[in-house]
Amino acid sequence: MSKKQFKAESKRLLDLMIHSIYTNQEIFLRELISNASDAMDKLCYLSLTNDKVSVNRDELAIKIIVDKELNTLTISDNGIGMDSQALEDNLGVIGKSGSLTFKNDMTETEVTPNDIDIIGQFGVGFYSAFMVSESVTVISRAYGSDTAYKWVSSGEDGYTIVECEKSSFGTDIIMKLKPDTDDENYSRFLNEFTLRGLVKKYSDYIRYPIKMDVEKTRAIESNDSANDNDNAPKYETYTENETLNDMIPIWHKPKSEVTDEQYNQFYKEKFFDYEDPISRINISTEGVISYEALLFIPSRTPHNYFTKEYEKGLQLYSSGVLIMDKCSDLVPEHFRFVRGVVDSQDLSLNISREMLQQNRQLQVIGSSIEKKINRELTKMLENDREKYQEFFKHFGVQLKYGIVNEYGAHKDNLKDLILFYSSTEQKPVTLAEYISRMKEDQKVIYYACGETITKIDRLPQTELFKDKGYEVLYLTDEVDDFVMNILREINGKELKSVNSSDVIDKEDSETAQVKTKENKDLFDFMKESLSGKVKEVRISEKLKSHPVYLSSDGSISLEMEKYFAQMKSEDHMKADRILELNAQHPIFTMLKNAYENDKERAKKISEMLYQQSLLIAGFPIEDPTAYTDLLCELLGG
Ligand code: ADP
Numbered sequence: 001m002s003k004k005q006f007k008a009e010s011k012r013l014l015d016l017m018i019h020s021i022y023t024n025q026e027i028f029l030r031e032l033i034s035n036a037s038d039a040m041d042k043l044c045y046l047s048l049t050n051d052k053v054s055v056n057r058d059e060l061a062i063k064i065i066v067d068k069e070l071n072t073l074t075i076s077d078n079g080i081g082m083d084s085q086a087l088e089d090n091l092g093v094i095g096k097s098g099s100l101t102f103k104n105d106m107t108e109t110e111v112t113p114n115d116i117d118i119i120g121q122f123g124v125g126f127y128s129a130f131m132v133s134e135s136v137t138v139i140s141r142a143y144g145s146d147t148a149y150k151w152v153s154s155g156e157d158g159y160t161i162v163e164c165e166k167s168s169f170g171t172d173i174i175m176k177l178k179p180d181t182d183d184e185n186y187s188r189f190l191n192e193f194t195l196r197g198l199v200k201k202y203s204d205y206i207r208y209p210i211k212m213d214v215e216k217t218r219a220i221e222s223n224d225s226a227n228d229n230d231n232a233p234k235y236e237t238y239t240e241n242e243t244l245n246d247m248i249p250i251w252h253k254p255k256s257e258v259t260d261e262q263y264n265q266f267y268k269e270k271f272f273d274y275e276d277p278i279s280r281i282n283i284s285t286e287g288v289i290s291y292e293a294l295l296f297i298p299s300r301t302p303h304n305y306f307t308k309e310y311e312k313g314l315q316l317y318s319s320g321v322l323i324m325d326k327c328s329d330l331v332p333e334h335f336r337f338v339r340g341v342v343d344s345q346d347l348s349l350n351i352s353r354e355m356l357q358q359n360r361q362l363q364v365i366g367s368s369i370e371k372k373i374n375r376e377l378t379k380m381l382e383n384d385r386e387k388y389q390e391f392f393k394h395f396g397v398q399l400k401y402g403i404v405n406e407y408g409a410h411k412d413n414l415k416d417l418i419l420f421y422s423s424t425e426q427k428p429v430t431l432a433e434y435i436s437r438m439k440e441d442q443k444v445i446y447y448a449c450g451e452t453i454t455k456i457d458r459l460p461q462t463e464l465f466k467d468k469g470y471e472v473l474y475l476t477d478e479v480d481d482f483v484m485n486i487l488r489e490i491n492g493k494e495l496k497s498v499n500s501s502d503v504i505d506k507e508d509s510e511t512a513q514v515k516t517k518e519n520k521d522l523f524d525f526m527k528e529s530l531s532g533k534v535k536e537v538r539i540s541e542k543l544k545s546h547p548v549y550l551s552s553d554g555s556i557s558l559e560m561e562k563y564f565a566q567m568k569s570e571d572h573m574k575a576d577r578i579l580e581l582n583a584q585h586p587i588f589t590m591l592k593n594a595y596e597n598d599k600e601r602a603k604k605i606s607e608m609l610y611q612q613s614l615l616i617a618g619f620p621i622e623d624p625t626a627y628t629d630l631l632c633e634l635l636g637g
Contacts, residue, residue, distance in 0.1 A: 003158035028128040030202035039079025064212040078170035081142040133175035140171040199244040209243040251294035295340035312336035317343035334402025408486040420473040444496040447473040449559040460546030481559040512541035529603040540580035547585040550613035
């Protein structure tokens, strides 16, 4: 029989296991029990969605079988089982938990502390059996199949799969333990007391009974007391098939009985994260619909978060029985990063998937959950700003999209949760905080958009606001401009871009208008020579030391134009551009002179100023070579 080889990355994980680099060997039991429990979940789930599958939940159990003579430990389940292909696919390559990518090169054989760290944080799955075993045999029969298969491996040299006998569906994992050495005592894993302790420690909340034959003693009652000289009670030993775990899911337990570490461990294993969550929400409510939920906010965006692969949703249980893996109705789109479980005794087990989706009860639970998440985030924002900022770094954009989506339907719920960088505080602030600091004469909330904080800070049009001591919110996310447009105002305070034409004092604005009028001929000439590239040329009231900037008029801002350009949307939306000039700047005097004496030169200066305004606004200039030629020409005379 030829041996098959493990895939490269599996081999590496296996190497780590076999050589027991990771010292916490005992976790192998937790991993195998968790796999067994998953396999039974899968079977139950199948029975909900497929009429041909009927399962009696009460008969599902995990068995731990000790054979001291053969030096084997067996974990047996009557779950969904595996056919030969599944054995090949699942055990020949790295499992889901193993989808961790080693940070260093796979071909490297040396083990780094980094690897060990990863193993410690992740569940390592099935391969952990090799930490304590010299060989592992998996006998499995898939539900609904008559044929069983045996997978055998002693680790590094590959594995074999052959047909075999098995009386019922499910999987037996038989581990032949490594012989004890001076340093390592593997046989402790055959010890009842040790096994019982490990089940309690790691797998107590598994919702199927974990059974083991245990030795017990009992007193023998003697009826024949007259003939009994000896009054001492007599005992006999007997074997009892005992359930070791208390089977209460972690979310059913009172909070006081579960440690943070246990909650975090549960989260990491269940949702395949290797970092603790940044926040946890325990919910237990009774009302029209009673439910319990255990929700987690991850501490960072999952690697596939922004791909189609990432599905939002919470795991849904009905009285401890899994009925849906990712129920998307339970979390709104803007909180799609929240992971967790929801359990309600009020939901029927027999509802099919389709019906579930429309279930009104789910909507009730969903909206209650939304409120709780909102409250939790508000609490974090108020009480632990640093933590909130960290959260916001990862999921802030999601909240902002939540404001924009569905034409602002959720904006009132989310507006207090968003942060923007403040020019004066030099850190992210809420809109309410901004309002609380507004000057007496200040009517609107100012913001400026750009690529980075530094770039925005250097924008000519923000200079005046800073000078006058106004706080300006610096917006660097693409969606920000849309957020401001949807919000429009907060507590009666309008949100206005520093680019808008009506954000300045009336007096300043009138002076600028007068000056614009005075130069009407020049500006008409410029508009014409720029042949339609700008809608208007005018004197700006906002410029102080810089010569020029580009603003826009109408409902599409320059930032939106950039956004749409990036989206490569069909109808390429363009902002109406306005070239704003500084009447105090020497270049303006030069322009005026040229207009009077040399129209060709005035045309060139206009072109140069326009191109410069594009650069400042963060647009590519249309023809860089022509632009540099033009500059040289102008400098040359
Ligand atoms: P993970 O459980 O994290 O996916 P494992 O390496 O532990 O990774 O297992 C790989 C896969 O093997 C599982 O996803 C599952 O499909 C299958 N498997 C493991 N143990 C069992 C079992 N007892 N019954 C059925 N399938 C199993």
